[in-house]
Amino acid sequence: MMSSGPNFIRYDLQIIASWIEPGARVLDLGCGEGDLLQHLIAQKGVAGTGIEHNEEKVARCIEKGLSVLQGDINREILDYPRNAFDYVILSQTLQQVYEPAALIRTMLHVGRRGIVSFPNFSHWRLRLQLLLTGYAPVSRQLPYQWYDTPNIRVITLKDFKKFADAVGLRVLKEAAINTNSQDRYGRTTRLLPNLRATYGIYMITKN
Numbered sequence: 001m002m003s004s005g006p007n008f009i010r011y012d013l014q015i016i017a018s019w020i021e022p023g024a025r026v027l028d029l030g031c032g033e034g035d036l037l038q039h040l041i042a043q044k045g046v047a048g049t050g051i052e053h054n055e056e057k058v059a060r061c062i063e064k065g066l067s068v069l070q071g072d073i074n075r076e077i078l079d080y081p082r083n084a085f086d087y088v089i090l091s092q093t094l095q096q097v098y099e100p101a102a103l104i105r106t107m108l109h110v111g112r113r114g115i116v117s118f119p120n121f122s123h124w125r126l127r128l129q130l131l132l133t134g135y136a137p138v139s140r141q142l143p144y145q146w147y148d149t150p151n152i153r154v155i156t157l158k159d160f161k162k163f164a165d166a167v168g169l170r171v172l173k174e175a176a177i178n179t180n181s182q183d184r185y186g187r188t189t190r191l192l193p194n195l196r197a198t199y200g201i202y203m204i205t206k207n
Contacts, residue, residue, distance in 0.1 A: 009035045011179050011186035012117050013200050016089060019115065019173060019203055020044060027051070027111060028094035029073040034061035036067070051076045074099070077106050085111040092199075094118045095153055101167045108206050113172065116203040122156035124196050139198075153167040157193055157200040164204065168205070173203040 008019070013036045020026060022044045028037050028147060031050030032055075032204070040046040050068040052058050069076055077088075088111035090103070095118050099101050107114040115118055119139075126139060127205035138145065177200075178191030179186035187199045 006147065008184070009039050011184060012177060012201060013039065013091065013173050015063070015177060015201050016115055016117065017043070020046065020087055022046070025084070027077075027080070027085045027088045029077065029088065029090045030096075031057075031061065031066075031068060034064055034068060036089065036091065037061070037066050038064055039143060041066075057158075059140045074103055075101070077110060079168050080110040082109055083112060086113065087111055088114050090114065090116045092117055092119065097153055100153075100163075104204070106166070108169075108204070112205065114204045116160075116204065117159070117199055117202065118155050120194070120197045120200050121154035121155055121197070122158070123198055128193075155200075157197060160200060160202060164202070168207045169204045170207040171202050171204055175201045177201065 007023050016036065016038055016130040019041060024044070026037070026040060026046045026048040028048065028050040031037055031052050032054075034050060037048045037050050041048050048067070050066065051068070051071060051073045052068055053072060055070055058068050073093075079194065088107040090107065094100055094116050094123065104114060104116070115122070118183075123139070129135070129138070136145070175188045176189045176197035178189045178196055179198045186198075193200075
């Protein structure tokens with residue numbers, strides 16, 4: 001379990017931050033209120049920028065002194081040249097992307113490596129909810145009802161690995177994590193990760 005610090009961030013973001021070397025060039029897609037960018041700049045001296053669709057969240061990023069562009073990540077990313085970044089991050093957003101293969105290819109065009117994370121839909125609690133209630137599962141990681149969710153697809157850890165093989169991606173690092181306490185704390189799950197992990201995190205590059 002990682003410990004908290006002055007720039008305390010969600011556990012999955014702590015894992016992502018630990019994979020990025022000091023001074024790297026980073027683009028954070030769907031960066032929210034900029035927690036990860038702020039942490040990386042303060043703790044690792046990265047050259048970081050972000051893209052976020054929500055105007056209020058962009059305003060909060062700007063208040064923090066972050067360089068964040070308001071817009072559609074699928075379109076705005078096209079303005080960057082090849083290898084403009086060392087890492088392009090897509091954290092907890094893949095399940096909301098209409099054309100994930102196209103976006104990931106673009107990520108790996110403008111960046112040397114990509115990092116993606118997503119809620120694991122095959123977690124045992126979700127399976128149990130569906131089995132016992134017959135309703136679409138709801139959890140802290142997937143907190144929406146089927147009719148008001150921004151998520152247009154559900155993903156499991158096994159699904160992503162199969163997808164990576166199908167579209168020609170190489171997985172450089174991976175972490176299956178089980179989180180609690182509003183995702184602030186967690187631990188890596190090595191035994192039966194597709195069943196026990198709440199999130200999957202993958203560092204990818206072109207195969």
